[in-house]
Amino acid sequence: MRRLGAQMMRVLVCSPNPTVSINIEAVLAAADIECEIEPEPQAFGSLLFRDPDTIGIFLALWPGSAAKMCREWRIADVRNPLFALVDEQSIIVGPSALAAALNAGADDAQPWPINGAELVARLFALQRRQRDGNPSIIQLPGCVLRPSTGELVGDTAKIHLTHQETVLLTALAARPGLIVTKAMCMLALYNGRDEAHVKIVDVFVCKLRKKIAAATGGLDVIETVWGQGFRFIPDGYAPSFSQFGQRVPG
Structure with missing residues (x-):
C-alpha cells in the first residue's frame, strides 16, 4: 500500500x-x-x-x-x-x-x-x-535554474550546467545575501573529501559567471567578497569591465 x-x-x-x-x-x-x-x-x-x-x-x-x-x-x-x-x-x-x-x-x-x-x-x-x-527551481534574474537537470532557462537561452556547477550555485542561492566561504563551497562540492585544491572553487565560479551572463543577458549573481568568499545576489548586478575588456574584481 x-x-x-x-x-x-x-x-x-x-x-x-x-x-x-x-x-x-x-x-x-x-x-x-x-x-x-x-x-x-x-x-x-x-x-x-x-x-x-x-x-x-x-x-x-x-x-x-x-x-x-x-x-x-x-x-x-x-x-x-x-x-x-x-x-x-x-x-x-x-x-x-x-x-x-x-x-x-x-x-x-x-x-x-x-x-x-x-x-x-x-x-x-x-x-x-x-x-x-532540492528545490524544483531557483529563481535568478531573467532565468531560472532547474537543479534536477542542471539547466539555466532564460527567455532566449537554455544552458546546461555540470553537476559541480549546479551544486555550487544551489549552495550559494540557499544563502542569499550571506557570505559563503570557500571552505563551505568545498564542503558542498566534495562533502568533506580532500579531492581538490580550494582554488577549484574560483574555477567553478568563473565558469558559472560566464554561463549565468549568457542566460541573463550579461548579469551576474555571484559577488566576490575578497578574503572571505562569495555572496549570492538574488536581484543580480551588472559587473564592471576595464577598458581592455577584462572583468573588474568584485
Whole structure:
C-alpha cells in the first residue's frame, strides 16, 4: 500500500545477478513502488540521466566496484540518488567498501542481502531528501535554474550546467545575501573529501559567471567578497569591465 501523502516512486535496479534483481523487484512491488531492471551499468546510467527523478539501486559483487561505478556515473553527470548494495562477502574481504561507495557519490550504501522492510524505508528516506533538499527551481534574474537537470532557462537561452556547477550555485542561492566561504563551497562540492585544491572553487565560479551572463543577458549573481568568499545576489548586478575588456574584481 502506498504511504499516505507519498508521491509515486520510480526505481531502476542494476545487478549482474538476475535473482537479486527479481527479489528486489518483488519487494518494491509489494510496497507499490514502480521498478524496472537494467543489468548493464552503462545503460543503467543512461536511463537515470534521462530521468533525474528515478532512484538507482545497484549491486556490487566485489570490493571497490561500488565506488568505481558510482564515480563513473557521477563523472557522467548522473545526478539521481544512488543506493549501493554491496555483497556481504565483499564487506568481509574489504570492510571499507560501504564507506568507499559513499565517498564516491552513493547516497546510501548497505550490505546485501538486506531486509526488505529496511530497503523500502531507506528508499522513502532518499525520496524525502531528494524532494526537500532540492528545490524544483531557483529563481535568478531573467532565468531560472532547474537543479534536477542542471539547466539555466532564460527567455532566449537554455544552458546546461555540470553537476559541480549546479551544486555550487544551489549552495550559494540557499544563502542569499550571506557570505559563503570557500571552505563551505568545498564542503558542498566534495562533502568533506580532500579531492581538490580550494582554488577549484574560483574555477567553478568563473565558469558559472560566464554561463549565468549568457542566460541573463550579461548579469551576474555571484559577488566576490575578497578574503572571505562569495555572496549570492538574488536581484543580480551588472559587473564592471576595464577598458581592455577584462572583468573588474568584485
